[in-house]
Amino acid sequence: MTPPLHLSLAGQTVDVLRELVLTGEIPPGERVNEVELAHRLGISRGPLREAIRHLSSEGLLVLVPNKGAHVPKADADEVRALFELRSALECAAAELAASRRTDGDVERLREVCAESRNTHRTGARFPYRLDLAFHQALLDAARSPRIAEQVRLVQQRVVLLRAGLKDDPPHQQASLDDHDALVAAIAAGDTHQANRAMRRHLSRVRAQMLTSLDSA
Amino acid sequence: MTPPLHLSLAGQTVDVLRELVLTGEIPPGERVNEVELAHRLGISRGPLREAIRHLSSEGLLVLVPNKGAHVPKADADEVRALFELRSALECAAAELAASRRTDGDVERLREVCAESRNTHRTGARFPYRLDLAFHQALLDAARSPRIAEQVRLVQQRVVLLRAGLKDDPPHQQASLDDHDALVAAIAAGDTHQANRAMRRHLSRVRAQMLTSLDSA
């Protein structure tokens, strides 16, 4: 579950290729040419193929027999399906966090919320980074590595979807309030409220993505 | 999401190897020798490696750098972590099923329950097959392919765990009652009850597995 040391070429290539996809350097719909990319990365096709297969299992690439791999395109149904899964996982994580959190966890969550509010107060759109930090802090509090891993994979796909949007919608007041409500429920150890709060939050984010997907 | 036609050797090998693992033909803890297995399957190492990597992403194999792959061993913590994930997914599926089910779905669920009860009434341990059929019918009713896919992966790991148990505990009266309660909640469209019923059911199954893991 922890591959911090990537010695093998294939392992390194997974990270490199993942970055190429998430940054949009390989845009959605684009097909991946094995020989060209392998040459470009200075490696052989073997390790590259393994990396492609790996990212395909993460949902960042789609494999078509005899036609190679391509980056999946954003799609309304896809957003809905993805958020169903995300909601299932993160609502459960919120419940677990509410029942397992320590004082340190709550402190960390409040910290992230405060930083978000400060950034928002200055008028700046608070960066996506802080949103990810909040959800990460919540996952840490849930202490369920397996769920955390799955959430990471889903969030990755969400990042890919966001990259495909014309106007990257800022997280607004509503999201900040959602986060605060979540922290309150978690701090109180109220699993039911935590579940509900997360459900509301994700429902809002999903709606936001769907509207900005229509305008695209 | 649907690769029913496996033309490539690698694709076929995934299925073959998966079966070898799930049936226990490659027992937990056993290391997989690439050259030997490739020769045994009559293929080259390339496709076999891809299949190994794929199954590793499904959690059916564990990869160790420069030391190859091996089948993971059953472990209490593993069971707990796995059921946390399973509960997150299947409870959500139960809710969705309760809100989306059609008459046909309910009929199918009742059908499976009836067959299970009949088998149980004859005194025979009702086969695991029927349990899987029930959960499959529930997933069909939920109409969330993404969640269904994840559940499939988790259930696969559960199957692997069961294979490692000395005494494969029969599903008893309690599980049958759980299933009936689930169907009732789903038929009534009661999402909250469906969620609770699934949670209870999985909690029971988990406890069952943990006890029979201790005795192993």
Place this chain on the structure above:
DNA sequence: CTCATGTTAACTGTCGACAGTTGGCAGTAC
């Protein structure tokens, strides 16, 4: 002009061989 068909180039799927690493074993110093 349209459609069918043969051809060809590009790409994926597969293979066999080489290189690098790991773990065990024997041999030797102490």
Place this chain on the structure above:
DNA sequence: GTACTGCCAACTGTCGACAGTTAACATGAG
């Protein structure tokens, strides 16, 4: 007898080349 050291075999990681398939283009019949 024990611990260290240097070999050795086995296995994984990587590479380059060949085979099979696909899709597009050109060509010719209707």
